[in-house]
Amino acid sequence: MDRRQRKTREAIFNAFSEMLSNKSYSRITVQEIIDKADVGRTTFYSHFPTKDDLLREMCSELFEHVFSDAPEAEQTHDFSMTSGSSKEIVTHILYHLKEHGRRMSILLTCESGELFQRYFKQYFNNLVMIHILNPGKHKTTVVPEDFLIAHISASFVNIVQWWLENNMEQSPELLAEYFEAVTGPIV
């Protein structure tokens, strides 16, 4: 990728995420973004066809960092999941979230963050299926499995939102305990 492209891309990302903390997504105009990022109008549209694409790509890039080196099931010693190891994974992700705290915070709490939340749940769904839910274990449960997955993902997004609203005062370990406290009895 061309150095100029990277530079432009980053400038737009920075300008955009900064603006999201002050203004709602829908009220931010392309004009304002290119003014703050100091790039030409043509340049912006050559990078991102629409404003939605800009948000989408910014989310993707962020998630790749957050979920990238989450411990894989193959790498753990025991194949049968214990609550301890799924807690580890949650803690791990929460640490990554804290690293990218500012931008995450902006995206998760900003008005019109529903697109972001959708992507977030989507990414987390895989982890829930692989790591947290023990496949085959819950066949006999009263609730359908797809509902259970959706419930746990939504609970995770919710806990992160609550965390961000409290300025991330609690430690990732404590958060993971909260998460286990409300989802543990189910899985």
Added chain:
Amino acid sequence: MDRRQRKTREAIFNAFSEMLSNKSYSRITVQEIIDKADVGRTTFYSHFPTKDDLLREMCSELFEHVFSDAPEAEQTHDFSMTSGSSKEIVTHILYHLKEHGRRMSILLTCESGELFQRYFKQYFNNLVMIHILNPGKHKTTVVPEDFLIAHISASFVNIVQWWLENNMEQSPELLAEYFEAVTGPIV
């Protein structure tokens, strides 16, 4: 309220909610709304200063119907909440939701429905505090109470969304059981 006002208001509500099933909120223009509702431009703006106000007022009106005659704590015989009575309340609300299914479905699943979801949780938070959470009972729990309330509300919204995505095939009673299954062990 003037008969003409009511008529105009309803016409706009109907046009708007119909359009939300086809188009995303952000892409719907005032021009399209007034064309479909067949009202003048001036009229629209005299009713709703912005498009956001339109959505907000439509939500409020809907919620008042859904949450209106939910059984009050004062009307129940026992003041100490049992899981049975909270289940009753949930079932009751779900029945109301099913009545208004079409419009609820549109609002909860449409893109840019985050405002709606926020209002929904807001309304439900009160019920959680009064009916579902037994005040004083959870002081010793490991999780903070405000987190618990947020978690339960989010779980309820989530269950309703899942329900709508499945075309409301399940009965309200079964849904209430699911809800109890995932939140019951906590409260």
Added chain:
DNA sequence: TTCTTAATCAAACACTTTGTTCTGTAAATA
């Protein structure tokens, strides 16, 4: 270094959307 490619910029463009303001008309209520 030099050459070639590709990204950027500035300006202007047609177009859509927004929200306001005007005046005349029709319907509600007292």
Added chain:
DNA sequence: TATTTACAGAACAAAGTGTTTGATTAAGAA
């Protein structure tokens, strides 16, 4: 009936969108 009050229609400025043009300028390869 008389008097409010809501509505319609049209025109309006202001702002935003997405595209086109041609000229610069920087990057990467020879």
